[in-house]
Amino acid sequence: MRVSLFVTCLADxxxxxxxxxxxxxxxxxxxAVEFDERxxxxxxxxxxxxxxxxxxxxARRAIEIFExxxxxxxxxxxxxxxxxxHHYDQLFDDxxxxxxxxxxxxxxxxxxSFLVNRLGVEDVGASFSGRLTWHDACHGLRDLGIKHExxxxxRHVKGAELIELPPPGAETCCGFGxxxxxxxxxxxxxxxxxxxDAIERAGVDAVVSGDVSCLMQIAGRLSRRGSTVxxxxxxxxxxxxx
Amino acid sequence: xTFERDARTALADGxxxxxxxxxxxxxxxxxxxxxxxxxxxxxxxDRARAIKDxxxxxxxxxxxxxxxxxxxxxxRVHWARDAAEACDIIGGIAERRGARSVVKSKxxxxxxxxxxxxxxxxxxxxxxxxxxxxxxxxxxETPSHIVVPAIHKTKAQIAALFADKLGIAPSDxxxxxxxxxxxxxxxRFAEADLGxxxxxxxxxxxxxxxxxxxxxxxxxxxSLPRTHVALxxxxxxxxxxxxxxxxxxxxxRSGTGQVLTAYQSLITxxxxxxxxxxxxxxHIVVLDNGRSRMLASRVTRQALACIRCGACLNxxxxxxxxxxxxxxxxxxxxxxxxxxxxxxxxxxxxALPYASSLCGACRDVCPVKxxxxxxxxxxxxxxxxxxxxxxxxxxxxxxxxxxxxxxRPRLFGWVxxxxxxxxxxxxxxxxxxxxxLRPLAPRSFREQWRAGLRDEGDPDA
Amino acid sequence: MRSGDARREILHAIRTNLRSSPPVxxxxxxxxxxxxxxxxxxxxxxxxxxITQFTEQLTAVGARCTTVRxxxxxxxxxxxxxxxxxxxxxxxSDAPLVQRLLQSVGNGLVLATDRLERLxxxxxxxxxxxxxxxxxxxxxxxxxxxxxxxxxxxxxxxVPPIHVALLSTRCICDSLGxxxxxxxxxxxAITFITGPSRTSDIELTLVVGVHxxxxxxxxxxxxx
Numbered sequence: 001m002r003v004s005l006f007v008t009c010l011a012d013x014x015x016x017x018x019x020x021x022x023x024x025x026x027x028x029x030x031x032a033v034e035f036d037e038r039x040x041x042x043x044x045x046x047x048x049x050x051x052x053x054x055x056x057x058x059a060r061r062a063i064e065i066f067e068x069x070x071x072x073x074x075x076x077x078x079x080x081x082x083x084x085x086h087h088y089d090q091l092f093d094d095x096x097x098x099x100x101x102x103x104x105x106x107x108x109x110x111x112x113s114f115l116v117n118r119l120g121v122e123d124v125g126a127s128f129s130g131r132l133t134w135h136d137a138c139h140g141l142r143d144l145g146i147k148h149e150x151x152x153x154x155r156h157v158k159g160a161e162l163i164e165l166p167p168p169g170a171e172t173c174c175g176f177g178x179x180x181x182x183x184x185x186x187x188x189x190x191x192x193x194x195x196x197d198a199i200e201r202a203g204v205d206a207v208v209s210g211d212v213s214c215l216m217q218i219a220g221r222l223s224r225r226g227s228t229v230x231x232x233x234x235x236x237x238x239x240x241x242x
Numbered sequence: 243x244t245f246e247r248d249a250r251t252a253l254a255d256g257x258x259x260x261x262x263x264x265x266x267x268x269x270x271x272x273x274x275x276x277x278x279x280x281x282x283x284x285x286x287x288d289r290a291r292a293i294k295d296x297x298x299x300x301x302x303x304x305x306x307x308x309x310x311x312x313x314x315x316x317x318r319v320h321w322a323r324d325a326a327e328a329c330d331i332i333g334g335i336a337e338r339r340g341a342r343s344v345v346k347s348k349x350x351x352x353x354x355x356x357x358x359x360x361x362x363x364x365x366x367x368x369x370x371x372x373x374x375x376x377x378x379x380x381x382x383e384t385p386s387h388i389v390v391p392a393i394h395k396t397k398a399q400i401a402a403l404f405a406d407k408l409g410i411a412p413s414d415x416x417x418x419x420x421x422x423x424x425x426x427x428x429x430r431f432a433e434a435d436l437g438x439x440x441x442x443x444x445x446x447x448x449x450x451x452x453x454x455x456x457x458x459x460x461x462x463x464x465s466l467p468r469t470h471v472a473l474x475x476x477x478x479x480x481x482x483x484x485x486x487x488x489x490x491x492x493x494x495r496s497g498t499g500q501v502l503t504a505y506q507s508l509i510t511x512x513x514x515x516x517x518x519x520x521x522x523x524x525h526i527v528v529l530d531n532g533r534s535r536m537l538a539s540r541v542t543r544q545a546l547a548c549i550r551c552g553a554c555l556n557x558x559x560x561x562x563x564x565x566x567x568x569x570x571x572x573x574x575x576x577x578x579x580x581x582x583x584x585x586x587x588x589x590x591x592x593a594l595p596y597a598s599s600l601c602g603a604c605r606d607v608c609p610v611k612x613x614x615x616x617x618x619x620x621x622x623x624x625x626x627x628x629x630x631x632x633x634x635x636x637x638x639x640x641x642x643x644x645x646x647x648x649x650r651p652r653l654f655g656w657v658x659x660x661x662x663x664x665x666x667x668x669x670x671x672x673x674x675x676x677x678x679l680r681p682l683a684p685r686s687f688r689e690q691w692r693a694g695l696r697d698e699g700d701p702d703a
Numbered sequence: 704m705r706s707g708d709a710r711r712e713i714l715h716a717i718r719t720n721l722r723s724s725p726p727v728x729x730x731x732x733x734x735x736x737x738x739x740x741x742x743x744x745x746x747x748x749x750x751x752x753x754i755t756q757f758t759e760q761l762t763a764v765g766a767r768c769t770t771v772r773x774x775x776x777x778x779x780x781x782x783x784x785x786x787x788x789x790x791x792x793x794x795x796s797d798a799p800l801v802q803r804l805l806q807s808v809g810n811g812l813v814l815a816t817d818r819l820e821r822l823x824x825x826x827x828x829x830x831x832x833x834x835x836x837x838x839x840x841x842x843x844x845x846x847x848x849x850x851x852x853x854x855x856x857x858x859x860x861x862v863p864p865i866h867v868a869l870l871s872t873r874c875i876c877d878s879l880g881x882x883x884x885x886x887x888x889x890x891x892a893i894t895f896i897t898g899p900s901r902t903s904d905i906e907l908t909l910v911v912g913v914h915x916x917x918x919x920x921x922x923x924x925x926x927x
Binding site: 007009011012013014015016017019020023027032033035037038039040041043045046047048049050051052054057058061090138139142143167168171172173175176177178179180181182183184185186187188189190191192194216217219220221223224 | 619
């Protein structure tokens with residue numbers, strides 16, 4: 001199985017361990033991984049803020065880059081970026097580009113969904129000691145339907161104990177929402193504090209999520225509040241063999 | 243900007259936030275429990291949405307059919323292009339019928355058109371009879387939730403309000419407070435000669451209007467006075483009488499977690515004989531006020547499928563923090579964020595489409611499957627295109643730069659490499675005031691890939 | 704005429720805006736039957752299930768239920784209910800059954816005039832209890848259905864704080880959808896009643912008995 005990595009700009013620059021970890025895990029389960037260095041950003045920030053022409057330009061670019069790959073699948077350590085690719089067809093009026101967009105979307109998978117649903121793998125041979133809780137990133141959860149996949153993967157991690165987040169729960173938005181986090185910062189942080197309160201009540205060593213954007217939001221507040229709870233990416237855990 | 247200021251005020255109000263947290267949590271639990279009692283919830287949502295889509299696709303035909311059948315049954319149907327015209331029509335009816343004592347049951351459209359103020363200018367003061375609306379009216383405020391208008395008020399605040407306006411002894415017993423309102427309003431019902439109500443559904447096939455409620459005030463408003471005025475938006479019509487079934491399965495469960503509300507009144511025209519019970523005259527006012535414009539695109543049109551259940555408000559993590567008043571509109575929450583700009587203009591409500599993290603919880607709970615996030619994104623694109631809202635100069639520049647850099651991977655690499663070496667991060671005080679900012683990693687993924695990660699996996703390396 | 708102008712303009716605006724959007728792939732028009740309630744089998748076994756479900760749901764929504772056989776039994780139950788409630792001023796609807804029962808209940812109760820239309824509004828508001836029949840009952844939800852063409856029950860089931868409703872077990876149907884199929888809009892007012900009136904507008908605390916009746920008592924008349 002040959003996989004082309006869709007790294008995402010945030011993981012590339014701000015949380016590379018998630019991407020490096022994804023590569024290690026994919027290789028461990030028998031995939032060959034390629035990486036097209038031409039990729040930059042999927043265009044989500046522009047699309048979400050209303051700058052559709054800019055988003056379209058980046059979408060075309062991403063489609064062309066990933067079309068040119070002969071890999072069996074395109075895999076990303078981000079639910080929101082994967083969801084963006086799945087929405088690419090909405091950016092185009094003409095049938096040709098819509099078809100091309102759908103073609104790429106069909107082959108693009110978020111990491112946990114790829115492992116569990118495409119490869120049928122739940123145990124990736126990981127070891128990670130600690131009490132963990134999972135945060136469902138919104139786009140992955142609601143656009144891609146990712147819910148049980150990360151939980152199954154985490155339950156097979158040796159030494160890890162997975163606890164469901166107390167109310168308002170794992171499914172409640174962390175408040176990032178892209179530019180929302182800086183356009184409406186007080187509301188964003190109010191939402192975030194409810195999430196962080198729940199994380200602290202859970203009595204865990206770390207909160208795990210599949211999206212770097214959520215992790216930045218949560219980690220940023222955990223450290224500002226002086227919490228000892230760490231925020232880590234799913235790929236960080238799955239790649240770990242300690 | 244008003245939204246930012248009002249949101250900040252709400253966030254600083256600890257009592258409001260506690261009330262919102264409690265209410266939205268409770269409604270969420272009740273809704274979930276109620277879904278379990280529905281025979282085929284997802285099937286019902288699909289059927290209801292299909293009916294709404296069909297109706298909107300032929301809205302002119304169904305409105306004409308409704309009008310013909312309602313009038314055949316004895317109602318008088320009036321058409322109003324905008325708020326002013328609707329207020330004028332209703333004021334005219336009130337004057338012609340010599341209305342001196344007016345009672346009103348819950349109607350969001352009446353708030354949308356500022357009916358009470360318009361009637362007041364004619365010397366007519368309708369009293370709100372829905373308990374939450376009555377409280378809000380006495381307090382001189384506006385409702386903050388579609389289903390529970392006074393959700394932002396504690397019983398202590400209400401007790402003080404009633405002591406002041408109704409002259410009762412202050413009490414923190416909810417039943418006592420409710421009884422005080424009941425007694426005050428009962429006197430008004432007994433003397434009312436005009437009742438104004440909303441409409442939940444208008445059936446084209448029969449000319450029937452349906453009104454749902456729990457308290458009984460809508461029944462009193464629509465059966466006792468000699469004149470009944472029912473106010474509805476053009477989107478309230480549904481094709482056939484049996485269609486009511488699926489909407490009655492969805493609305494009470496979605497709104498309050500009830501299988502059915504205490505009362506549904508199905509009113510078809512007027513009484514057949516003078517000695518029968520009920521009003522002599524029924525006037526149905528059909529209002530456009532910007533709704534017809536929304537039919538122009540399928541994305542915007544779906545907002546007209548809304549059945550005003552309030553489920554999206556209860557599910558929204560943003561509404562949960564700031565409540566309804568911050569939205570500055572009679573329609574708050576997720577549906578308000580997409581309706582208000584379209585009804586009242588983007589210029590006035592440019593902030594609302596951005597008052598969301600796009601989490602999608604609203605779309606999950608909407609009984610008619612309105613894709614609110616898609617609508618929000620559509621409106622954001624319109625805001626940018628039309629240059630609505632304030633201070634977009636820097637933002638436009640930022641996105642132009644972003645696009646230029648992201649289409650040039652070598653430039654991208656150079657910019658981030660430069661920023662990394664100099665340890666520069668964008669001065670985002672809107673982030674750093676509350677959250678630590680993670681710096682650029684010492685080595686990006688692509689640097690690590692090039693430096694050896696690529697070859698690690700290559701058996702021939 | 705101004706309203707004619709408004710009508711023309713609104714319809715025109717609707718048509719113009721609909722035309723300007725791309726055509727939808729038309730899905731077949733959904734047929735009217737929106738509901739898919741569980742269907743109880745017909746026959747006596749089915750009716751017994753319906754009756755049981757109806758009485759359970761009535762209780763769940765806060766109404767009371769007494770099963771009676773025949774008019775004498777009903778009259779006795781009615782007298783008991785009214786006495787226990789301390790109801791002095793009682794008015795019945797124009798349904799012959801109601802008139803008969805109230806006549807035989809008589810003692811000690813101050814009955815208002817038997818011609819409903821002569822009742823002034825003040826007298827109506829001073830009533831303690833209203834007695835009506837119900838045309839249908841809905842088993843799935845414990846709902847009573849009143850049709851204005853069949854009986855003058857609209858105000859008596861609403862204004863007095865106690866509502867007593869006589870319902871034949873033969874008239875209980877399965878579901879909301881069934882009830883909608885049975886009623887006729889030749890009644891200008893059809894009312895569905897599910898339990899007593901209620902509100903949670905103050906701090907989400909439930910209060911039973913606001914503007915409508917606080918007590919709903921169903922006398923379920925068994926018919927073989």
